[in-house]
Amino acid sequence: MSMIQVSxxxxxxxxxxxxxxxxxxxxxSEVVCVIGxxxxxxxxxxxxxxxxxxxxxGHVYIDGADITDPKNNINEIxxxxxxxxxxxxxxxxxxxxxxxxxxxxxxxxxxxxxxxKKALGLLDKVGLGAxxxxxxxELSGGQKQRVAIARxxxxxxxxxxxxxxxxxxxxxxxxxxxxxxxxxxxxxMTMIVVxxxxxxxxxxxxxxxxxxxxxxxxxxxxNELFGNPQHERTKAxxxxxx
Amino acid sequence: MDTIIESLxxxxxxLKMTLYIFAIAxxxxxxxxxxxxxxxxxPFKVLNWIAKIFIDAIRGTPFIVQLFFIxxxxxSFSWVSLDNVWAxxxxxxxxxxxxxxxIIRAGIQSIDKGQTEAARSLGLNQSQNMRYIILPQAFRRxxxxxxxxxxxxxxxxxxxxxxxxxxxxxxxxxxVSATFEPFTIYLALGVMYFIIIYLLSLLSSYLxxxxxxx
Ligand SMILES: Nc1ncnc2c1ncn2[C@@H]1O[C@H](COP(=O)(O)OP(=O)(O)O)[C@@H](O)[C@H]1O
Ligand SMILES: [Mg+2]
Numbered sequence: 311m312s313m314i315q316v317s318x319x320x321x322x323x324x325x326x327x328x329x330x331x332x333x334x335x336x337x338x339s340e341v342v343c344v345i346g347x348x349x350x351x352x353x354x355x356x357x358x359x360x361x362x363x364x365x366x367x368g369h370v371y372i373d374g375a376d377i378t379d380p381k382n383n384i385n386e387i388x389x390x391x392x393x394x395x396x397x398x399x400x401x402x403x404x405x406x407x408x409x410x411x412x413x414x415x416x417x418x419x420x421x422x423x424x425x426x427k428k429a430l431g432l433l434d435k436v437g438l439g440a441x442x443x444x445x446x447x448e449l450s451g452g453q454k455q456r457v458a459i460a461r462x463x464x465x466x467x468x469x470x471x472x473x474x475x476x477x478x479x480x481x482x483x484x485x486x487x488x489x490x491x492x493x494x495x496x497x498x499m500t501m502i503v504v505x506x507x508x509x510x511x512x513x514x515x516x517x518x519x520x521x522x523x524x525x526x527x528x529x530x531x532x533n534e535l536f537g538n539p540q541h542e543r544t545k546a547x548x549x550x551x552x
Numbered sequence: 553m554d555t556i557i558e559s560l561x562x563x564x565x566x567l568k569m570t571l572y573i574f575a576i577a578x579x580x581x582x583x584x585x586x587x588x589x590x591x592x593x594x595p596f597k598v599l600n601w602i603a604k605i606f607i608d609a610i611r612g613t614p615f616i617v618q619l620f621f622i623x624x625x626x627x628s629f630s631w632v633s634l635d636n637v638w639a640x641x642x643x644x645x646x647x648x649x650x651x652x653x654x655i656i657r658a659g660i661q662s663i664d665k666g667q668t669e670a671a672r673s674l675g676l677n678q679s680q681n682m683r684y685i686i687l688p689q690a691f692r693r694x695x696x697x698x699x700x701x702x703x704x705x706x707x708x709x710x711x712x713x714x715x716x717x718x719x720x721x722x723x724x725x726x727x728v729s730a731t732f733e734p735f736t737i738y739l740a741l742g743v744m745y746f747i748i749i750y751l752l753s754l755l756s757s758y759l760x761x762x763x764x765x766x
Contacts, residue, residue, distance in 0.1 A: 362669055389675035399670035403689050403763075412684060413674040458670075465674055 311374050313338045313469055313500045314359060320367030321351070321358055328354045330524030331368075336469075339498040343511035343532075346521035347547060352504040355521065356471050359502070360391045373468060389417065392462030392470040396478050398454040400446035406433065406457050407442040410464045419465065432460040436490050452483025456490055463494075470494065472503040508552060512536055520544045556740055559727045566723030567744060573637065573719065574706050577644035581705065582698075584645060585652020590682075592657050603653065610650030615708055619643045623715050640712035640719075648705040655697045659690035692763045699756035703749050710745070720744060 312335040321329040328351040336342050344352050357363040359370055361377050361384050372391060375382045401409050410429035414420040420428065433439045436456040446454055455475055462470060472491065476484040488510050495501060495514050505511060511518050512532045519529045520543075528535060528544045536552070539545045591603035610618065623639035626632045634642065663686050671681040691698075713722035724741040728734045 360673055362673060385672075385675045385677050388673055391673070393670075393673035395666060395670065397666055399664070399666035401667065401670070401685055401689075403692065413676060416680055416684060417675055461670075462674070 312336060312371070313340070313373060314502070315371040316359070316368070317371075318368035319355070319358060319365060319370060321354055321363060322366045327524055329358070329366075332521075332524075332526050333368075334519065334526060334529065336500060336502060338468075338500055340516045341495045341499075341501045341503065341514055342517050342519060343515040344502060344504045344519045344521060345506070345508070345511065345547070345551075346519075346527075350522050351524065352521055353473050356393075356473050356502065356504055359471060360388050360393060362393075389413075389419075389465050390468045392459075392465060392467035394455070394458050394462055394470065394472045394475050396474045398446075398451070398458045398478075400454055400458055400461070402446050404445075405442065406438070406444050406446065406449070409446070409457060410461050413461075414464050417465075425464070429460070429464055432463050433457075435493075436460045437486065450483060451479045452486050455479065455483075455487045459487075459490055459494075469500045469502070472501065472505070474504050474506065477506055506551065508536065520547065522547065555727075555731050555733050555736055559731070559737065559740075562723050562727060563720065563740065563744065566718060566720035567748075569637075569718050569723075570706075570709055570720040571748070573641050573644065573709050573712065573717070577641045577709070578648060578702055578705060580641070580645035581648030582652055584649025585656050588649060588653035589656035589660065592653060593660060607650045607653050610647055611654075615643070615647055615711060616714070618647060619711065619715065622646075636712070636715045636717050639715065640709065640717045644705055644708055644712075647708065648701060651701045651704075652698065655694055655701060656690070659694035659697075660686055662693060663689050692760075695756055695760050695763075699753060703752055706749060706752070707745070 314336040316335070317333045319329055319332045320327070332355065344355065346352050354363060358365045359372070365378060370377045372387050375387055377384060377387055401412070404412065407426065407429055410432060411422065411425040414425040414428070415422055419425075430439065430442060433442055436459060438453055438456055438460070441449060441453065441457070446457065449457065459475075475491070476487050479487065484507070488507065491501070491503070491510070492514055503511075503515070515532050517529055518532050518535045520527050520535065520539075522543050528539065528541050535544070536548065539548055588603045588606060591599040592607070594600065619640070622643050623634065623636060627634055627639070667685050667689070668681055671685045672678075676684070709719055710721040712719055713725060716722065720741060724737050728737045731737065
């Protein structure tokens with residue numbers, strides 16, 4: 311069974327049809343990068359997958375569960391789907407450690423002691439063990455984004471969604487964040503990554519989706535999509551960004 | 553000077569009454585404000601309208617009219633019996649509640665949408681998001697405006713003397729009518745109100761410093 315299945319997804323904002331008809335599936339441990347022009351609906355696509363946006367049509371299945379089926383509890387489904395945002399969205403009134411332990415404790419997943427232990431382990435893993443007692447405001451952008459990734463991982467998600475995780479960062483910070491994401495991919499995490507980092511996509515992705523005009527115009531393994539694009543729109547886009 | 557010293561015990565009684573009314577009314581008012589703000593933002597039109605009508609009605613009418621409406625108006629029904637102290641508490645609470653509602657609503661709306669998205673994407677439901685993420689941040693931001701409204705409400709309590717509540721102002725009036733020394737007595741009243749309000753703003757800046765957003 312696919313980890314994520316999207317069938318005939320549609321999404322409009324009022325009269326604006328952002329996603330006209332998209333279907334795809336993501337298998338366990340697969341890393342899929344999503345590329346496309348700005349405003350083409352990449353973020354919207356990602357946000358439909360955990361119902362941060364209500365979908366206008368079609369179906370999304372996470373680990374087999376239809377996310378819009380009223381019988382399924384969306385909050386439980388979201389616990390399986392981590393999300394990392396362009397602007398981090400850390401909770402500024404809590405320490406780094408509290409950012410990581412809040413959800414596991416309040417959602418009854420872990421006892422406070424266990425949650426803390428797990429959080430410290432995750433912070434070590436993203437290279438920020440020393441920052442547990444700091445507040446987000448005291449961190450650099452790259453550190454914030456690594457904390458945000460660790461915060462999502464604290465819920466033991468089955469899938470991680472990344473929405474341009476490095477595009478708000480100073481260039482010298484990008485490498486650390488991509489490094490953490492590469493490690494995750496190696497460990498077998500299922501990931502969907504919206505990104506402008508073509509190098510990362512070429513190196514890490516199992517498959518790249520090119521989105522434009524409300525459709526998935528083309529999807530392929532990175533070598534093929536970057537080296538031998540089939541559609542004019544893909545060619546035009548790649549000639550601008552490569 | 554003697555007059556003041558002789559009248560201190562009475563003024564002290566009045567001060568205690570003022571603080572008693574203020575303390576209960578401000579807590580009730582805050583709860584009313586919080587509930588009304590949440591109704592105002594709830595995803596149900598009917599609830600939004602109920603809250604809006606309440607808020608607009610209170611903000612659009614004078615405090616004295618609200619006080620008379622509750623003390624004389626509501627008390628004209630046989631099944632209502634509010635003494636003047638409770639009528640005063642209820643009026644101050646409802647009045648402050650309407651203003652708190654708007655302050656809290658604006659505070660909630662001032663928090664970046666990304667906070668809610670991060671919380672919900674972790675699996676927190678909407679009320680957990682409010683309780684752990686949005687309200688703690690909003691309250692810090694609202695503290696100065698909340699203090700401001702609390703100070704206004706404290707001053708409003710002096711109007712309760714009109715319905716005979718034995719608060720600080722009312723005690724002052726009684727002493728003046730017995731001693732014929734309005735200058736000294738009202739000056740003393742002013743100083744006493746000023747000190748309470750000054751302490752309130754000290755408390756507020758302490759809390760602000762303590763909970764400063766890092
Ligand atoms: N909440 C919203 N309301 C109205 N329009 C929106 C909303 N979110 C996104 N859009 C519009 O949808 C289109 C796609 O946006 P987005 O998914 O953010 O694109 P991308 O991430 O590819 O840059 C844009 O035209 C954007 O203005
Ligand atoms: Mg985007």
